[in-house]
Amino acid sequence: MTKARVTVIDIAKAAGVSKSTVSLVLQGSSLVNEATRAKVNAVMRELGYVYNRGAANLRQAGAKSRIVGVVVNDLTNSFFAELAVGVDTVVQSAGFVQFLSNTGESIDRQREVVASMREHGISGLIVSPARATDAADFKPLVAAGIPVVVVVRNLPGAKVSSIVSDNRAGMVSAVKHLAGLGHKRIAFLGGFPDTAVFDDRLAGYRNGVDAAGLDYHEGFVISSAPSRAGGVEAIGKAIALGRRPTAAVCFNDAVAFGVCDGLRARRLEPGTDFAVVGFDDVIEAQAAVPALTTVSVDPQGIGRRGAQMLLKQINAGKAEAETVTTAVRLVVRESCGAGKSVTSKQDAV
Amino acid sequence: MTKARVTVIDIAKAAGVSKSTVSLVLQGSSLVNEATRAKVNAVMRELGYVYNRGAANLRQAGAKSRIVGVVVNDLTNSFFAELAVGVDTVVQSAGFVQFLSNTGESIDRQREVVASMREHGISGLIVSPARATDAADFKPLVAAGIPVVVVVRNLPGAKVSSIVSDNRAGMVSAVKHLAGLGHKRIAFLGGFPDTAVFDDRLAGYRNGVDAAGLDYHEGFVISSAPSRAGGVEAIGKAIALGRRPTAAVCFNDAVAFGVCDGLRARRLEPGTDFAVVGFDDVIEAQAAVPALTTVSVDPQGIGRRGAQMLLKQINAGKAEAETVTTAVRLVVRESCGAGKSVTSKQDAV
DNA sequence: TGACATAATTGGAACGTTCCAAATATCTAA
DNA sequence: TTAGATATTTGGAACGTTCCAATTATGTCA
Incomplete structure (x- = not known):
């Protein structure tokens, strides 16, 4: 029912402190007195404060949006759905959220969603590129200091990190x-x-x-x-x-x-x-x-691995392009004519 | 390579106009002269300007972020992956982007991701709730004027729109x-x-x-x-x-x-x-x-329908809670003992 | 008590945009 | 040529946060 947004200033007033103090509390700074912290937190709960991340990353210019973009070429393929889940799990537990978009193998759509994500200030991008993607397409991103990790399909020539299976x-x-x-x-x-x-x-x-x-x-x-x-x-x-x-x-x-x-x-x-x-x-x-x-x-594994790599680069601030190939293993079932349910593990080189 | 962000002010200087004019161009206003518009656009391309949506929605307080949140309970289930694709297609073509998160049936995780999405200023939310979700969980959202559409599983008692199959x-x-x-x-x-x-x-x-x-x-x-x-x-x-x-x-x-x-x-x-x-x-x-x-x-259909409903509510500014049940049809194949590949359509009531 | 360190708090300024009211340029008709 | 309209452009002042330098409160030691 409350029409207007609750801001740090409202909290500050209600708690009898300055907005700076409230901000400090928000960031969990150790500078603030335990009693005031408690007070401020109480008031925030009471007034139903919700943090405005948009305003925050406006100020802290850098790549602190805590959003990672995820672009896949075909989400209806369960391989990529699993991949997205793998990414999501690590991204979520790192306190990030993911923008997920599906390109359906359309390069135009891919360009659009990447542009849109950029406008929204993603801190990094994980992409399984659409077929015939131009390696130069991600140049502007990396030039702007936004780490990019390419998964599943590699992009020869693009100077970005990549994870492909062996x-x-x-x-x-x-x-x-x-x-x-x-x-x-x-x-x-x-x-x-x-x-x-x-x-x-x-x-x-x-x-x-x-x-x-x-x-x-x-x-x-x-x-x-x-x-x-x-x-x-x-x-x-x-x-x-x-x-x-x-x-x-x-x-x-x-x-x-x-x-x-x-x-x-x-x-x-x-x-x-x-x-x-x-x-x-x-x-x-x-x-x-x-x-x-x-x-x-193991698409989930690739997703997790890719997300970890991306987060590492985001935190490091600088993106070393590294390339990883993940191990695969042959799972022997019936269609090859060998015995039933015998599983041979074979690590990749 | 360029270190600093390019802003409207940089564009304005380079094009010899004021930042206000640049802003007008950005919004496609008809007020601005055709020649200046062209000039400004040219400069933007030249300098590699990217729009900062965060700053924009800071100013235009309302729900103009053009982000919709999508929360599903199990993305590894292809049913929900298809649903997400359905949502994505209409959301994308409306110029929105989607935040997609997977809860894996965890209510805690669901609470977390919804909170996070809210901090990021989503304009609306589509959710297939985790099992045993409390109908009150989405109260704050609707109170804040953020439309919510529940899909697949309905939430009796929550005063939100919902789409379930028949x-x-x-x-x-x-x-x-x-x-x-x-x-x-x-x-x-x-x-x-x-x-x-x-x-x-x-x-x-x-x-x-x-x-x-x-x-x-x-x-x-x-x-x-x-x-x-x-x-x-x-x-x-x-x-x-x-x-x-x-x-x-x-x-x-x-x-x-x-x-x-x-x-x-x-x-x-x-x-x-x-x-x-x-x-x-x-x-x-x-x-x-x-x-x-x-x-x-037809999960994709539900996704599309849900997205349309949500966008309608976002654009209307006010959310009429409406409930839709989508038609289903029996597809007769072999496991019932009837003849092969006979398809009987049966519209739902 | 004074002097100094340390702990805690604080008021602006800034981030990149949009909005508003107001200013300026251009056109039209008398 | 001028008044009035119309078409364009324009400086601030917001939006909600974080950062910085500066301030005030508190503690310690001689």
């Missing part, structure tokens, strides 16, 4: 596992070739093929949209090949699910007639039938 | 469908009885049972955690009953998946030996085997 090592272990099961013809299915993640995973595939002493066939690399539909399409092409593969590592789990669909449509049972391995370990992977053998990347 | 009608149609397939003994499985959503869905179940001319057995209502594990537990109890049910409507899809697991563990095939219907229509529902018959509630 895509290469993950694929190596996936291929090795299949080779260990006796497969000689292993395909790489799905994904758009214009992304850094694709390059890494493909490189891992090639390494794995070499390491297993198998021949590398260019025809076994079949790209497609990184989606379920893309997986269906890719397996269709793979099966049409003369010497068809007997197993596949997939760009990600969505593709792997599509591959399973496509196999069944051709009366082939994934896991029995054809081995399938995914990448990401989304929640659905273990509930699916057959349960998906996949490379687990 | 839980009752959804359950009625689910039960009717099962009865139409010839089932006489239909159970209601899963969910915690202390929530309004549970009450609504249970009421719908009873209505449906009555409408189908069946007898209502108290023993057929078996509550449990609203999770996969809870579903396993509930179906176990149901099967142990003397006259066991032949079909079940479940509190939500997670429970339904658990029920399917539990059935298989007892060598019963869901869809063939026992009919299962879920609620929510999460993404996994159509990919599962058997595909889940369920009541679809």
